Amino acid sequence: MYAAVVRSFDSSPKYEEVESPVPSGEHEALVDVLAAGLHLRVRAQANGSHYTSTDELPLIPGIDGVGRLPDGKLVYFVATDTALGTFADQTIVDLRRAVPLPAYADPVLIAAAMNPAMSAWVTLRRRVQAKPGFKVLILGATGNSGQMAVQIAKLMGASQIIAAGRNPERLRSLTQLGADVTLSLAGDPAAVARNLGEAAADADIVLDYLWGEPAAQAMLPILTRRSDRSRLLTWIQIGSVAGADAPIPSAALRSANFQIIGSGQGSVTPAGYLAEFPALIQAVADGKLTANPVVYPLSRIEEVWKTPADSQQRIVFVPHNK
Structure with a gap:
């Protein structure tokens, strides 16, 4: 062979x-x-x-x-x-x-979509209990997995999806996939962090495909602008496109009801992943998720x-x- x-x-x-x-x-x-x-x-x-x-x-x-x-x-x-x-x-x-x-499934489409879709799907089903009406910020939404995350959040009943990324053309296209707000991560880092704080102050979940400095700089602006700091914000580290390490400000962990967790191999059991495959495959095969x-x-x-x-x-x- x-x-x-x-x-x-x-x-x-x-x-x-x-x-x-x-x-x-x-x-x-x-x-x-x-x-x-x-x-x-x-x-x-x-x-x-x-x-x-x-x-x-x-x-x-x-x-x-x-x-x-x-x-x-x-x-x-x-x-x-x-x-x-x-x-x-x-x-x-x-x-x-x-x-x-399913007999009607397109093998090429399944092969294309499953891996990038899996991170957000498993995260929202296994790492947090995403209830209909949740609000989510997606950092790195213009990447393959981020674009899937927008669609999956919509499919799972998000009431507000804030999509942040660098590529302006792809960022604009995310509104067609379900994003309610789009934010550019290009430009002055301090200004970007302020914009994220204003837009995502009431988010329940952050799906973070970037990590590194962008994540660390955005945490405090988001937390300090929350209307109710006792309301839980779960920051989920999924990818590290912007850096393997992030200098997390200690005040972020004290100033609000805030938790940081990860999602990936090891944080979810193989059996947990496998249990999610049929429903995810069905969503792709039925055209509810596009690639x-x-x-x-x-x-x-x-x-x-x-x-x-x-x-x-x-x-x-x-x-x-x-």
């Missing part, structure tokens, strides 16, 4: 012929890969920078995908915790990590890897024989 193979964390994957894998465990099966998305998490896996990296090489990247089981059933699946990922003609699937797809997939054959992995992905699109690879 053919696969994308990473042999050095300093170089892009190469399209190579490799031996087909053989299932060995009780719950394992060989799956024909139909589509697999190039997510930010996959890029971090391939360069060894993700916090779950084991530094094992060579590896086949790809963390999830849509495939066909030997009995013909289509499934969405999450890759096993090995160096054998989903950017290949075939891979090994742990059947306990696989969910059947803009662009399809490439896996054989073009080196070329596509070097091209920055447009946040308005989701790159999906399909094996050469599909």
